[in-house]
Amino acid sequence: MAINWFPGHMHKARKEIKQVMPQMDLIIEVVDARIPFSSENPLVPSLRGDTPLIKVLNKRDLADPAITEQWLAWIEKERGVRAITLTHNQRQEALGILKLAEEMTPTHNREKSALRVMILGIPNVGKSTLINTLAGRPAAKTGNEPAVTRAQQAIKLPDNVLLYDTPGFLWPKLSPEQCGYRLAVTGAIRSAVLDFEDIAMFEADYLVQAYPELVMARYGLDQKPQDGLALMDAIAEKRRFLGRGGVPDLHKVSEVLLNEFRAGTLGQISLETPDMVEQELAEARIKEEQEAKEKAIKAEQRKRKKR
Numbered sequence: 079m080a081i082n083w084f085p086g087h088m089h090k091a092r093k094e095i096k097q098v099m100p101q102m103d104l105i106i107e108v109v110d111a112r113i114p115f116s117s118e119n120p121l122v123p124s125l126r127g128d129t130p131l132i133k134v135l136n137k138r139d140l141a142d143p144a145i146t147e148q149w150l151a152w153i154e155k156e157r158g159v160r161a162i163t164l165t166h167n168q169r170q171e172a173l174g175i176l177k178l179a180e181e182m183t184p185t186h187n188r189e190k191s192a193l194r195v196m197i198l199g200i201p202n203v204g205k206s207t208l209i210n211t212l213a214g215r216p217a218a219k220t221g222n223e224p225a226v227t228r229a230q231q232a233i234k235l236p237d238n239v240l241l242y243d244t245p246g247f248l249w250p251k252l253s254p255e256q257c258g259y260r261l262a263v264t265g266a267i268r269s270a271v272l273d274f275e276d277i278a279m280f281e282a283d284y285l286v287q288a289y290p291e292l293v294m295a296r297y298g299l300d301q302k303p304q305d306g307l308a309l310m311d312a313i314a315e316k317r318r319f320l321g322r323g324g325v326p327d328l329h330k331v332s333e334v335l336l337n338e339f340r341a342g343t344l345g346q347i348s349l350e351t352p353d354m355v356e357q358e359l360a361e362a363r364i365k366e367e368q369e370a371k372e373k374a375i376k377a378e379q380r381k382r383k384k385r
């Protein structure tokens with residue numbers, strides 16, 4: 079899958095975060111609870127050094143609670159960082175992050191200097207919403223200012239905490255390739271690269287396999303569809319999304335599937351589990367190794383031909 083992720087822009091983002099990071103006492107990384115792995119920002123581990131990190135699995139209300147529990151355990155074990163869940167409009171719970179921040183920075187004296195906290199995360203995961211909840215007012219900056227500019231515009235929180243907002247840097251995971259589709263399904267990337275109907279088809283295939291009862295209930299189906307295409311055809315039939323000659327209008331069905339997933343109308347759905355991701359990672363590694371081997375063989379053959 080060839081995806082152009084605008085490397086120039088990301089190089090700039092990396093430089094900017096690197097510049098601001100050393101001034102921070104703690105980092106809050108916000109991820110989407112429905113895709114805690116795909117929505118991680120791969121810049122963070124290499125840039126944070128020893129700075130303590132809290133990972134917030136936000137939009138808990140939209141994710142499958144049992145799978146979210148699996149992710150919390152996986153992140154703490156595999157990543158070795160603190161992970162909590164959150165959902166919007168829960169100010170008291172959100173303020174709990176500041177308590178946790180205090181516990182995680184025991185040597186910091188807040189009477190002497192403010193605790194500097196950087197909030198990071200890819201677009202659309204709910205950073206601004208969280209910042210506004212913590213501040214108790216609309217405080218999150220909008221627009222596309224560079225991190226350095228924003229870092230000079232800290233938001234004052236209770237208990238002498240300064241919150242540094244950063245724009246939604248997206249450094250997508252190129253591997254496994256399923257990550258790109260999951261980011262597109264949640265709306266984190268408005269992809270001009272991935273085809274709209276392919277994104278919906280990816281979602282439909284997954285829903286049929288992982289949440290058949292939810293889709294059957296939502297679209298009034300008596301039988302479990304065989305695959306994603308069968309689900310899309312069935313929705314077209316039910317909702318009368320038919321073009322000339324009764325051909326299913328897959329674009330309309332795609333809109334419904336994606337909009338309803340994003341709005342949470344289909345129910346609480348997670349798009350990935352730790353087991354799935356580990357298997358995909360293993361498969362991607364094997365594929366990469368094979369590709370590297372094939373490349374080496376071809377290079378050797380070219381060399382021999384030249385001799």
Ligand SMILES: Nc1nc2c(ncn2[C@@H]2O[C@H](COP(=O)(O)OP(=O)(O)OP(=O)(O)O)[C@@H](O)[C@H]2O)c(=O)[nH]1
Nearest residue numbers: 136137138165166200201202203204205206207246
């Ligand atoms: N259901 C649900 N929606 C949420 C939650 N948090 C945020 N949202 C919604 O998600 C969308 C994105 O939220 P923002 O706070 O703008 O996300 P952001 O990370 O600041 O996005 P960028 O500015 O693009 O970086 C908005 O429509 C929010 O209302 C949540 O916990 N649950």
